[in-house]
Amino acid sequence: MDLTQFIYKNETIGQITDSDAFNVAFGVDANFVPPMGIMLTSMVMNNPQTQLHVHVFLNSILDEDVARLKHFVSQYPNVQIDLYYVNVEVFKNFSVGKGYTVATYHRIIIAQVLYPAVSKLLYIDADTLCVGKLTELNKLTFEDNILLAVADKGEWLAQHKRDIGIAESQTYFNAGVLYIDLNKWNQYSLSDKMIDMLNSCHLSFQDQDALNLIAGTQIKAMPVRFNQFLLMKHDNDDLPEDTVFIHFAGQVKPWQPWCDNPQRAVYDEYRNKSLWKEFDYRPRDYQENRLMGKAARRQGQLLTALKWYYLYAKDKLMTNA
Ligand SMILES: [Mn+2]
Structure with a gap:
């Protein structure tokens, strides 16, 4: 299926010239644009020398946030932000529920829509921070795999794998940080296969389950420092020195006013340096x-x-x- 037909509008903010720019993509709705802005602030602050091409797939955004993204790019001329407005009709049969919206499904189409203009891409959730160097990703090799991701963890995991029919011996990956070889993704028609699966069955972890079921054996594990989960429970966990991406994967997010976990401090540090310092959570x-x-x-x-x-x-x- 030609998924570009579901992009009904494009908008480019800023202009970089380096064809070797680092490509990073997000899938959001209006509620997740401020966290994404805070994440981007952390990314440029820790990677001031890197040319960044940011691809944002979204189904809604406030005018004031478009203005903030323009302001952001004027502060950081090494950044270009492309907005892709998605017609969510493509996801009309997919489930939505507590804690996630249709915006989670943007992730499925990114690697097809951007191909072949982009060959390698970091997809990352907006509930993250970048606290290290993006060049660390260049040291990783894909070999014959479609993408790199971090193995998920938790007491729920063994039962979840049984529930969806993944062998105990197979690694189940978290889909919050994906480093993708777009050529291999598209050779395998992974976007189409995930859409077909989500159209035909309900999966409790949606596109993450679909990704693992369809391509799990073609995903290579990368070190946990590229997707360091903070679940807002282990207050005293120290962040390892070599962490690149922090992922606030728990139910309570650090931008929700009732989040009272000490780990919120690191988030607020970046938030206070960003253009989204004052955003009101709705x-x-x-x-x-x-x-x-x-x-x-x-x-x-x-x-x-x-x-x-x-x-x-x-x-x-x-x-x-
Ligand atoms: Mn997440």
């Missing part, structure tokens, strides 16, 4: 209204807290009516 449901109230109360903002508790009560009544 709660997605009534439960989050209550958490907003709790966070405001903890900071002594009692009127703000009351406002959120009122909205919580009102929206809860409406939702359950």
Whole structure:
């Protein structure tokens, strides 16, 4: 399937000339643009010499965030940002639920839409920070594999593999950081195969499950420092010195006001240096209204807290009516 037909608008911000630029891609909606901006800030701050070509696949964005991206590129002339507006009709049969939206599926189409203009690409979630050198990725080899990723971990993993039918001996990869050989991805028609699978069955971890089921044996493991999970539980975990990407993979994200984990400090450092320092988190449901109230109360903002508790009560009544 020609997936370029689902890109209904392109917008280019900035202009780099280096054809050897590092290519990085994101898949977001309007809610994830501010975290992506904070991530990009961390990336340029730690890679000031690198020419960066940023490809953003999105289905919504606020005008003020387009303006901020323009401002960002004027601050960092080594960056070009291309926006690809996706018609989400292509994902119409795919499930959405608590904690994820249709924006998760942009990841599936990126490597096909950008091929053959781009040959190697880093896809990375927006709930990440870059705290190391991108050139570290150049030291990795693909051999015959389609992509490189980091093995997932957790107590849930063994049961999850049984549930979706992946052999115990096979590595299950986290899809938050993918370093992709676009030639191999497209030779294997991986975008089409993932779309077919997600159209025909429900998978609890959506496109990540599809990726592992279809291409799991053609993924090469890369060191955990390229996708260092912070699940917001292990408060005292020290970040290894050689970490390149931090991934805030847990349910509570560091830009949600009620996130009270000490690991939030490293995130706030970059946030405060970014153009998204002041962005207001918009709660997605009534439960989050209550958490907003709790966070405001903890900071002594009692009127703000009351406002959120009122909205919580009102929206809860409406939702359950
Ligand atoms: Mn993530």
